[in-house]
Amino acid sequence: MERRTLLKAGLGLASLPFMSRLAFGQDAKPVNFWYESASPENQENLQKLLVEAFNAKHPENALSVDFRGSDLDKQLRVAMLSGTGPDVVYTAGPSYVAAMAQAGQLLPLDDYATKFGWDKRLLPLFLDMGKYNGKLYALAKTYETLGLFYNKTVFEKNGWKAPATIAELETLADEMKGKGLVPFGAGNADWRPANEHYVSIILNSVAGPENVHKALMGEIPWTDPAFVASIDKLAEWWDKGYFGDNYFSLTGEQAFGSVGTGQSGMAPTGTWNFSNVGTYFTANQQEAGFVGFPSLKGDPVYALGVGSTFSINAQSDNPDGAAAVLDYVFSPEFYSTVNSVWQGEWNLPLADLSTVKLSDKVLPLYAETMKTLASAVGEGRYGYTTWTFLPPATDTYLVSGMEEVWLKRLSSTDFLKKLDETFKADKEAGKAPAIPPRA
Amino acid sequence: MHWLYVVPTLIINFAIVLIPALATVLLAFCNFDGLSMPTFVGLANFEALAADRVFWVALGNNIIWTVIFLIVPIAMGLLAASMLLIARRGSSFFQIVYFLPVVIATVITARVWQGMIYSPVTGVFGVLKQYGIAIPNPLTQPSLALFGVATVDLWHWWGFLCVIFFAALRQVPQEQIEAARIEGATYVQMMRYVMLPAIRPTITLLMIMTVIWSFLAFDFVYILTQGGPAFSSELLSTLAYRQAFYELNVGRAAAAALVISLFGLVGTFFYVRIQAREGEQ
Numbered sequence: 001m002e003r004r005t006l007l008k009a010g011l012g013l014a015s016l017p018f019m020s021r022l023a024f025g026q027d028a029k030p031v032n033f034w035y036e037s038a039s040p041e042n043q044e045n046l047q048k049l050l051v052e053a054f055n056a057k058h059p060e061n062a063l064s065v066d067f068r069g070s071d072l073d074k075q076l077r078v079a080m081l082s083g084t085g086p087d088v089v090y091t092a093g094p095s096y097v098a099a100m101a102q103a104g105q106l107l108p109l110d111d112y113a114t115k116f117g118w119d120k121r122l123l124p125l126f127l128d129m130g131k132y133n134g135k136l137y138a139l140a141k142t143y144e145t146l147g148l149f150y151n152k153t154v155f156e157k158n159g160w161k162a163p164a165t166i167a168e169l170e171t172l173a174d175e176m177k178g179k180g181l182v183p184f185g186a187g188n189a190d191w192r193p194a195n196e197h198y199v200s201i202i203l204n205s206v207a208g209p210e211n212v213h214k215a216l217m218g219e220i221p222w223t224d225p226a227f228v229a230s231i232d233k234l235a236e237w238w239d240k241g242y243f244g245d246n247y248f249s250l251t252g253e254q255a256f257g258s259v260g261t262g263q264s265g266m267a268p269t270g271t272w273n274f275s276n277v278g279t280y281f282t283a284n285q286q287e288a289g290f291v292g293f294p295s296l297k298g299d300p301v302y303a304l305g306v307g308s309t310f311s312i313n314a315q316s317d318n319p320d321g322a323a324a325v326l327d328y329v330f331s332p333e334f335y336s337t338v339n340s341v342w343q344g345e346w347n348l349p350l351a352d353l354s355t356v357k358l359s360d361k362v363l364p365l366y367a368e369t370m371k372t373l374a375s376a377v378g379e380g381r382y383g384y385t386t387w388t389f390l391p392p393a394t395d396t397y398l399v400s401g402m403e404e405v406w407l408k409r410l411s412s413t414d415f416l417k418k419l420d421e422t423f424k425a426d427k428e429a430g431k432a433p434a435i436p437p438r439a
Numbered sequence: 440m441h442w443l444y445v446v447p448t449l450i451i452n453f454a455i456v457l458i459p460a461l462a463t464v465l466l467a468f469c470n471f472d473g474l475s476m477p478t479f480v481g482l483a484n485f486e487a488l489a490a491d492r493v494f495w496v497a498l499g500n501n502i503i504w505t506v507i508f509l510i511v512p513i514a515m516g517l518l519a520a521s522m523l524l525i526a527r528r529g530s531s532f533f534q535i536v537y538f539l540p541v542v543i544a545t546v547i548t549a550r551v552w553q554g555m556i557y558s559p560v561t562g563v564f565g566v567l568k569q570y571g572i573a574i575p576n577p578l579t580q581p582s583l584a585l586f587g588v589a590t591v592d593l594w595h596w597w598g599f600l601c602v603i604f605f606a607a608l609r610q611v612p613q614e615q616i617e618a619a620r621i622e623g624a625t626y627v628q629m630m631r632y633v634m635l636p637a638i639r640p641t642i643t644l645l646m647i648m649t650v651i652w653s654f655l656a657f658d659f660v661y662i663l664t665q666g667g668p669a670f671s672s673e674l675l676s677t678l679a680y681r682q683a684f685y686e687l688n689v690g691r692a693a694a695a696a697l698v699i700s701l702f703g704l705v706g707t708f709f710y711v712r713i714q715a716r717e718g719e720q
Contacts, residue, residue, distance in 0.1 A: 077684045099687055189553070189558075192665050245559075246559055248578065249558050250560060254561075393685070393686035393688065396681065397686075400666070400667060400669065403667055404669040404670065431687065
């Protein structure tokens, strides 16, 4: 064959893959979405339930999800600062949203909210929390609470009861220590901010949600004796050995898993850990229990957290596509499919859950807990998690400052003094997230 | 006309190095949250840094880090390089083995050390604990955290110095070595009177680069401890990073960056002076 013919044939063949692109006048517009970490199983779930389902419903958009791991928040900051970043922005909470909104990195969602009816589909409290300067910037992806997970099987074997007051909790913890168990399965090796889970718990359980609300509104300082008592109590638990020897060496999942294997007695942590119950409890033939964290008087405290939020990048090339993705996510259809396989991370604040159907494989404990939480929130009986309601520098300082108190490098009063100063500076700079009024 | 040949490089240098550097210098005197417009505040950022206890801890840690890296990897590198010189046959194999840690991504190295060596649950330390040798995880002790991270960085770094010293040692004129051997020099005498003086420029250069690089140290600390526990392993770079991206205080981060550069400048000044002196000789 002549060389020229061969060349033409080769070029012809090589251009075949590109033919399909030329044939359609209009391609599906890409929408990209950076997600945090997810187990391989859950990555598949998201691919199937969100990406493929959405793309099938909306062929004019091509959604793709990129799993960035636990470094997502750092990568996102840098990307947004440089004006790039994904179309659908996943942030770790309202305090980050305030800063991004102030800088003009996020698109206001009010028009989309009215167009798609989000203002009626979501619980009003969460719409409030996603606002900055009166405009809506973020939709809460999951709301969660902190509580006490425990190993029901181990409890029954030892004749223990889930504690309701702080005093009961301490007695139980001492007994567990006596039996060689680590009272709290806790660890921050892979996520240093886990420290603030415990600070949130203690502030709400000892000082109480009313006091926390007053401090967030600036009515009382963070150096108030109620807060000093709370931090002292948390330091006392550390000194008594409730957190064990390996707090800084265990990852969050390892720590939670140790309750399932019976090495630890309880895990004061958040409802996001429901996604780990199957692996560490059910697989070990242990039954998991969950109660609201004990308080001074005995009524359970549900510190409210917005685990993550979705926003739209102000620099997005396809904001309508991103809005369509959000609309699909905040639907009872998606709630049902995703929560049937992945509990704890997708507790979307939908106002009407009547059409939601979860598969029978879902732990009844999960469904029960979520219902209790929803009614508590609806009635205004909730507390405040630090990552949702504190401004960024204050929240960042809290994580390291608590370690200093635990390791005896700083007194609780000095820690709270610095916290208060940082909080005031943040508030003056306009970085404080929205605090809904208390019922 | 000749200087026109440097124009392309100068343009790149300007855009990527000079302008951002100038911007950092300017921002150090401003209040900037990384998002809205910066406002001039004079020396306020430096005053705030000086008043910040954590800044002094970080500076102290950087100095400790520099001292460690000036002594340990250079000594190890020289020793191993001289061994490689003696044992010529296995030298390529050992060079590869020593250099391998340098090439592995720092994140992977850090995670391996954190999870497979230091962890009292899943690592070598855990296995040792079962046999009764209870070594605490250095990353969890404020007094040991910096040294724990430095160990990982040393493991990753010393091979680089070894390879460079080996290359330098091979350049030592054979006549000098022969002469010393004929006169019956022992290994120590050979090193002290022939080898080390011959490669002195290389050693000097690497020592000064070590000073500069030590003030830039960031990745291992950030991945392993993020400056914790309780700021005990905080370095100036992790301080700057946290202030820029978490506390949204880019002005103060720029001020910390200037402090880092100051130490680098001091090192550079000494290097240029030594080079000039050697050039005259």
